Amino acid sequence: MLARTASxxxxxxxxxxxxxxxxxxxxxxxxxSAVRADGDRDSEWRAALAASGSSLENADSTRVVxxxxxxxxxxxxxxxxxxxxxRNARAVRTALTVDMWDAVNGTxxxxxxxxPAKMDEDRLSAFLDWVKxxxxxxxxxxxxxxxxxxxxxxxxxxxxLERADNSARLLAERxxxxxxxxxxxxxxxxxxxAVLRVVGARRAYRVFYKGRVAPRAVAELLMLRPExxxxxxxxxxxxxxxxxxxxxxxPRQSAECKRLAHLMYAQLRFGRIDDVLDAHxxxxxxxxxxxxxxxxxxxxxxxxx
Amino acid sequence: xxxxxxxxxxxxxxxxxxxxPYALIDAWLQALPPEHVAxxxxxxxEWFRRIGITFAVYSEGGDPERLIPFDLIPRxxxxxxxxxxxxxxxxxxxxLNAFIHDVYHDREILRAGRVPQQLVLGNPQFRPEMAxxxxxxxxxxxIAGIDLVRTGPDQYYVLEDNCRTPSGVSYMLENREVMLRxxxxxxxxxxxxxxxxxxxxxxxxxxxxAPVHCRGEPTVVLLSxxxxxxxxxxxxxxxxxxxxxxxxxxxxxVRDDICYMRTTGGLxxxxxxYRRIDDDYIDPLAFRENSLLGVPGLxxxxxxGNVNLANAIGAGIADDKAVYIHVPEMVxxxxxEEPLLANVPTFDCRKPDDxxxxxxxxxxxxxxxxxxxxxxxxxxxxxxxxxxxxxxxxQLRARPHEYIAQPTLALSTVPTFVENGIAPRHVDLRPFVxxxxxxxxxxxxxxxxxxxxxxxxxxxxxxxxxxxxxVLENDKGLD
Numbered sequence: 182m183l184a185r186t187a188s189x190x191x192x193x194x195x196x197x198x199x200x201x202x203x204x205x206x207x208x209x210x211x212x213x214s215a216v217r218a219d220g221d222r223d224s225e226w227r228a229a230l231a232a233s234g235s236s237l238e239n240a241d242s243t244r245v246v247x248x249x250x251x252x253x254x255x256x257x258x259x260x261x262x263x264x265x266x267x268r269n270a271r272a273v274r275t276a277l278t279v280d281m282w283d284a285v286n287g288t289x290x291x292x293x294x295x296x297p298a299k300m301d302e303d304r305l306s307a308f309l310d311w312v313k314x315x316x317x318x319x320x321x322x323x324x325x326x327x328x329x330x331x332x333x334x335x336x337x338x339x340x341x342l343e344r345a346d347n348s349a350r351l352l353a354e355r356x357x358x359x360x361x362x363x364x365x366x367x368x369x370x371x372x373x374x375a376v377l378r379v380v381g382a383r384r385a386y387r388v389f390y391k392g393r394v395a396p397r398a399v400a401e402l403l404m405l406r407p408e409x410x411x412x413x414x415x416x417x418x419x420x421x422x423x424x425x426x427x428x429x430x431x432p433r434q435s436a437e438c439k440r441l442a443h444l445m446y447a448q449l450r451f452g453r454i455d456d457v458l459d460a461h462x463x464x465x466x467x468x469x470x471x472x473x474x475x476x477x478x479x480x481x482x483x484x485x486x
Numbered sequence: 487x488x489x490x491x492x493x494x495x496x497x498x499x500x501x502x503x504x505x506x507p508y509a510l511i512d513a514w515l516q517a518l519p520p521e522h523v524a525x526x527x528x529x530x531x532e533w534f535r536r537i538g539i540t541f542a543v544y545s546e547g548g549d550p551e552r553l554i555p556f557d558l559i560p561r562x563x564x565x566x567x568x569x570x571x572x573x574x575x576x577x578x579x580x581x582l583n584a585f586i587h588d589v590y591h592d593r594e595i596l597r598a599g600r601v602p603q604q605l606v607l608g609n610p611q612f613r614p615e616m617a618x619x620x621x622x623x624x625x626x627x628x629i630a631g632i633d634l635v636r637t638g639p640d641q642y643y644v645l646e647d648n649c650r651t652p653s654g655v656s657y658m659l660e661n662r663e664v665m666l667r668x669x670x671x672x673x674x675x676x677x678x679x680x681x682x683x684x685x686x687x688x689x690x691x692x693x694x695x696a697p698v699h700c701r702g703e704p705t706v707v708l709l710s711x712x713x714x715x716x717x718x719x720x721x722x723x724x725x726x727x728x729x730x731x732x733x734x735x736x737x738x739x740v741r742d743d744i745c746y747m748r749t750t751g752g753l754x755x756x757x758x759x760y761r762r763i764d765d766d767y768i769d770p771l772a773f774r775e776n777s778l779l780g781v782p783g784l785x786x787x788x789x790x791g792n793v794n795l796a797n798a799i800g801a802g803i804a805d806d807k808a809v810y811i812h813v814p815e816m817v818x819x820x821x822x823e824e825p826l827l828a829n830v831p832t833f834d835c836r837k838p839d840d841x842x843x844x845x846x847x848x849x850x851x852x853x854x855x856x857x858x859x860x861x862x863x864x865x866x867x868x869x870x871x872x873x874x875x876x877x878x879x880x881q882l883r884a885r886p887h888e889y890i891a892q893p894t895l896a897l898s899t900v901p902t903f904v905e906n907g908i909a910p911r912h913v914d915l916r917p918f919v920x921x922x923x924x925x926x927x928x929x930x931x932x933x934x935x936x937x938x939x940x941x942x943x944x945x946x947x948x949x950x951x952x953x954x955x956x957v958l959e960n961d962k963g964l965d
Contacts, residue, residue, distance in 0.1 A: 182750055271722070273727060
C-alpha cells in the first residue's frame with residue numbers, strides 16, 4: 182500500500198485513541214475534584230494535565246478544560262485530535278470503509294454542535310461521554326468492517342502505540358511517586374483509584390487483587406496483565422503481532438522498529454513488577470515512555486511515513 | 487441568434503402545455519406536499535454532508551467546505567433528444583482529438599489556413615515539448631467535458647469544450663444516488679437510463695491507453711493535488727469507485743524514466759496516470775520548476791513511452807476560448823462532415839471589426855477571457871452596471887486578443903425549488919465524453935442551474951447549483 186496511506190491510517194487511529202484518553206482523564210478529574218475531601222479542587226485538574234503530557238501556567242479547572250478539550254492551538258486537545266483525524270480520513274478516503282468514514286466524518290460534523298463557551302459541568306460531561314462513544318464507534322467500525330490487510334495493521338499499530346504511551350504516562354504521573362513506599366495500607370490510595378477510574382478498570386482490579394487499592398498492584402495491572410486491554414504488555418502483544426504481519430518487501434528497512442518492539446514485549450511478558458520498576462519506578466517509567474517514543478520514530482522510518 | 491429579451495424556452499412547460507418527457511415529473515410535483523419537500527431537501531443536504539461531497543471556494547471566508555446546492559427536481563431529456571446530442575458529442579470530440587494530434591505533428595490545418603497559425607503556435611496552452619510525440623491510440627483528451635446550452639426544443643449550442651481536467655462527474659453520480667434514495671418510487675415509474683457504470687467505463691478507457699512499454703495488466707493511478715484542491719472529493723470518489731490508488735505528487739517517483747509509486751513494500755510500477763493536475767504543475771523538471779504538486783521526471787517517463795497521462799500534456803490547446811471559434815471548421819476539415827452541434831456565435835476581439843462591434847454592444851454581450859475558467863474574469867453585459875462595463879471596455883481595448891464575446895443566449899429553464907415555491911431557473915449541461923479504444927458517453931451529464939432569478943451564470947463558484955439529469959429510456963416519459 183502507499184506509504185502515505187499507511188501513515189494517514191496510523192495517525193488517524195492515534196488521534197482518536199488520544200481523544201478518548203483525554204476525555205477519560207477529564208471525566209475522572211471532574212468526578213474526583215467534586216468528591217475530594219481536602220477541598221483542593223484544582224489539584225485533580227493539574228494531575229490530568231500532567232498525565233496528558235502537558236503543562237500550563239496557573240492551571241485551574243477552567244483553563245485545563247479549555248486547553249485539553251477545546252484549544253485548537255494545542256495539537257493534542259480533543260478538538261485538534263478530532264480535526265486531525267478527519268483530515269487524515271479525508272486524505273485516505275479510498276482506504277477507509279464507509280462505516281469508518283461515517284464514524285470519523287459524523288463525529289466531525291457533530292463536533293460543531295458543542296459550544297465551548299457554554300460548557301458547564303453537565304454539558305462538559307455530556308461532551309466527554311460523547312467523545313468516548315464516538316471513538317468507541319470508530320474502533321468498532323474498523324474492527325468489524327476493515328479487511329485484514331496492511332491497512333488494518335497500520336490502523337491497529339497506531340491505536341496501540343498511542344494507548345501504550347497513554348498508559349505509561351498515566352502511571353508515571355499519578356502513581357510513580359507512591360510506588361516506592363510499602364503497600365500495607367488500610368485505605369485506598371487516592372491516586373491509584375484515580376488511575377483505575379481513567380482506564381475504567383475498577384472492576385478489572387477486583388478480579389485480580391484483593392483488599393485496598395494499592396499503587397503497586399495498579400501498576401502491575403496497567404503494565405504486566407496480559408488480560409487487561411490497556412496494559413502495556415497487551416499493547417505490545419498487539420504491536421509486535423501487527424509488525425510481524427505487515428507485508429515487507431525489504432525486511433531490512435523495518436528491522437529496527439521490530440527489534441525494539443519485540444525487546445519491549447519480551448521484558449513486559451516475562452518480567453515481574455519488582456524487576457520492571459526496581460528501586461526507581463519514576464525513572465523506569467520515564468525510560469519506558471522514551472522507548473515507546475523511539476519505537477514510534479522507527480516505525481515512521483521503517484515504513485517511509 | 488437569440489437575445490436575452492427573446493422568449494425563454496422552458497423545458498417542462500412550453501406553449502402552455504407540459505412537454506412529454508416531463509409528464510411524470512409534473513404529476514409528481516403536483517402531488518408532492520410542500521412540507522414533504524422541505525424534509526427531503528434537508529435529507530439531501532444531510533446525505534451530502536455525511537458523505538463529505540463538498541466544494542471548496544477559493545479566497546472566500548466562512549465554511550471552507552461548502553455544499554453545492556442540490557435541487558430535487560430532475561432535468562429530463564427524451565431518448566431522441568439525447569441520441570442527437572450523443573452523435574454530436576462523439577463527432578466533436580473526435581475532431582478535437584484529431585486537431586490536437588495534428589498541431590503537434592504535421593500542422594495541416596494551419597498550413598491549409600483554416601486555423602490561424604499564430605493563435606495555435608503563440609498560445610500559452612501550446613506545448614512545443616509534445617511535437618512529434620506519438621501517443622497511444624492518438625488520444626489527447628481522454629476525458630472531455632462539453633458544456634451545452636439550449637435555447638429551444640431543437641436548438642443546442644456548445645458553450646465551451648473542457649479538454650484538460652474537467653470536473654463535476656462525481657456530482658452527476660451522487661445526484662442520482664441521492665435521488666434514488668429519496669424518491670425510489672419515482673424511478674419505479676420512469677425508465678431512466680443508469681449512470682452508475684461511469685467509473686467502470688472510465689477505468690476501461692484508461693486501461694485501453696496503456697503506454698507502449700507496458701507489459702501485462704496496466705496499473706492505473708489517479709494523481710490529485712491533495713485535500714486542499716476544490717475537487718478533492720471527486721478525486722477520492724473516482725479512485726475509490728475504480729479501485730485504484732489515489733496518489734499525490736510525493737507518492738510517485740521516476741527512476742530511469744520509469745514511474746513508480748512508493749508503497750510500504752517498496753516501489754511499484756505505474757503505467758497510466760489519470761492526472762487531475764494542470765500541465766504547468768505536473769513536472770517541475772519540464773515545466774514550472776517551483777511546483778510542489780508534480781512528479782520530477784514524469785514528463786521524461788511519458789516521452790520514453792513508459793507511462794501514459796490522461797489527459798495528455800498539451801491537450802489544452804483545444805479548449806482555448808479563441809480556438810473554440812474554429813471547432814466547427816475542425817469537424818469539416820478532419821472528418822469531412824457537417825457539425826451536428828453548433829457553436830455559440832462568437833466575436834473574436836483580436837479582429838478589429840469584431841472588437842468594434844463588441845465595444846458598441848457590451849450591454850447585450852457576454853465577454854470572456856480567453857484563458858479564464860470557472861466564471862471568473864467574465865462580464866455579463868445585461869447584468870453589469872455601466873461602471874463595470876466601462877471598466878471592462880478599457881481592459882478590452884488594452885488587450886483585445888485576450889477576449890471573446892458572445893450574445894447572451896436565452897438559456898432554457900427548468901422548474902427549480904426556490905425560496906417561495908417552484909420557479910424556472912436557467913440550466914446548462916456538461917456531458918462527459920470518454921475516448922480510448924472507443925468512445926463512451928454515459929447518458930446525461932451534469933446539469934448546473936443558476937439559482938438566482940434571471941442569472942445566467944451556472945458555475946458553482948458563482949452560486950450555481952446542480953440537478954439530477956435524466957435521459958429517458960423511452961420517449962413517453964411514463965411507462
